[in-house]
Amino acid sequence: MVRARSDSPLLFEIVEKPDFSVETKAMAAGQWPVAGMDEAGRGPLAGPVTAAAVVLDPENIPEGLDDSKRLTFEQREALFDRILASALGVSMASISAEGIDASNILRASLEAMRRALCGLPLRPKLALADGRDVPPGLPCEGRALVRGDQRSQSIAAASIVAKVMRDRMMADCGRRHVHYGFELHMGYATARHRTAIEIHGPVARLHRTSFAPFRLGVVEVVED
Structure with missing residues (x-):
């Protein structure tokens, strides 16, 4: 017996795209503003680890937000400008190589995210962090999302800002x-x-x- 071929895409062909559903649920529960947090530069041998926190405007979310690693240089640069022009709040922070050496890269990454969140011009009620860990010492509730930059547009925006800023810093070092x-x-x-x-x-x-x-x-x- 020959089985009919399904028109549905195979599981490994599905590319998960971030959306605003986590933020929307939080808003419905009275948790607004919601900030996304992410970092760039955990793996390199040189340079800082850089983090960003972003509060998107629900009425003006830039199209094309995605995990920064899945975007080209040109796409990241264009989205960086759109995020800064449209978001309700954007903040960046970094921990130097010396700071990383003094603790470890995980602690430095979490501290950079905490500093970025604390630098926002508005106080969020919920912070979404990419990964498995919530930075300690946040001024609000924190929630970790595994592959968050592929699930949450707020985290995706933060990943783009962090990546662009770190790349510019490293280009200056070059x-x-x-x-x-x-x-x-x-x-x-x-x-x-x-x-x-x-x-x-x-x-x-x-x-x-x-x-x-x-x-x-x-x-x-x-x-x-």
């Missing part, structure tokens, strides 16, 4: 430290970046010396 190519790899452990570290050494206050390969061997830190 102009100051021309041997490393930061503007190309944003501090991630590419072959070019690792080779530059082997030749020129890590840059003080820019490279995360608590990360491998630095903590696996003795390296001479270059003062800028």
